Amino acid sequence: MKVTGIKELFKKHGALLSGHFLLSSGLHSDTYFQSALILQHPHEAERLAETLAEKVMREVPDVDVVVSPAIGGIVIGQEVAAQLGTRAIFAERADGKLVLRRGFHIEKGEKCLIVEDVITTGLSTKEVKEVVETSGGKTAAVCCLVDRSGGSIEFGVPKFSLLEIEAVNYKPEECPMCKEGGTPVKPGSRTKQQNGKQEQKQEQKQEQKQEQKQEQKQEQGESK
Numbered sequence: 001m002k003v004t005g006i007k008e009l010f011k012k013h014g015a016l017l018s019g020h021f022l023l024s025s026g027l028h029s030d031t032y033f034q035s036a037l038i039l040q041h042p043h044e045a046e047r048l049a050e051t052l053a054e055k056v057m058r059e060v061p062d063v064d065v066v067v068s069p070a071i072g073g074i075v076i077g078q079e080v081a082a083q084l085g086t087r088a089i090f091a092e093r094a095d096g097k098l099v100l101r102r103g104f105h106i107e108k109g110e111k112c113l114i115v116e117d118v119i120t121t122g123l124s125t126k127e128v129k130e131v132v133e134t135s136g137g138k139t140a141a142v143c144c145l146v147d148r149s150g151g152s153i154e155f156g157v158p159k160f161s162l163l164e165i166e167a168v169n170y171k172p173e174e175c176p177m178c179k180e181g182g183t184p185v186k187p188g189s190r191t192k193q194q195n196g197k198q199e200q201k202q203e204q205k206q207e208q209k210q211e212q213k214q215e216q217k218q219e220q221g222e223s224k
């Protein structure tokens with residue numbers, strides 16, 4: 001059964017929140033999307049995948065393999081592949097770089113469909129595309145549940161999504177919600193695999209900050 005009212009469905013499962021959020025990237029946003037909260041229901045994952053796969057098939061009918069970035073893209077990638085009758089593989093991070101492991105491979109010339117849960121900056125999608133192409137495959141199309149860029153990011157291949165939202169991200173110092181006196185909330189922490197490099201950088205920054213704080217404390221003679 002296909003899905004209508006995607007936005008309402010996401011909201012119903014608490015996967016799409018409106019408010020004032022602190023993203024893992026350090027940016028503030030008025031929108032937060034946590035796909036795991038809807039994909040934890042297999043029947044919903046299946047319906048979403050069916051709707052997405054049908055969109056893809058109409059324009060790109062001959063996909064050989066679905067490739068997703070771990071972890072966020074795995075569940076929806078598997079479900080979309082089930083609809084298309086193809087293999088589903090995923091790229092995961094090793095030493096900060098997305099790679100195929102576990103014996104996964106792409107045959108030369110295989111047409112690959114990149115499946116993501118959420119596209120925000122498009123960085124991980126571009127990385128998966130690189131993995132596909134360096135493996136000898138061809139990127140046939142990109143698809144995702146939610147395109148947070150409002151459809152503005154291009155990958156040079158057809159792109160499909162179930163929902164385009166223009167989520168606005170702000171640097172903390174420029175955030176209008178903060179200027180109005182609000183405090184951002186950090187929803188259930190996102191896995192670092194979803195945002196890849198950005199979040200790793202953020203983690204490094206946080207670690208550096210913590211180290212700095214510890215150093216300061218030591219300098220100030222505060223001990224615990």
Ligand SMILES: [Zn+2]
Nearest residue numbers: 028175177178
């Ligand atoms: Zn803010």
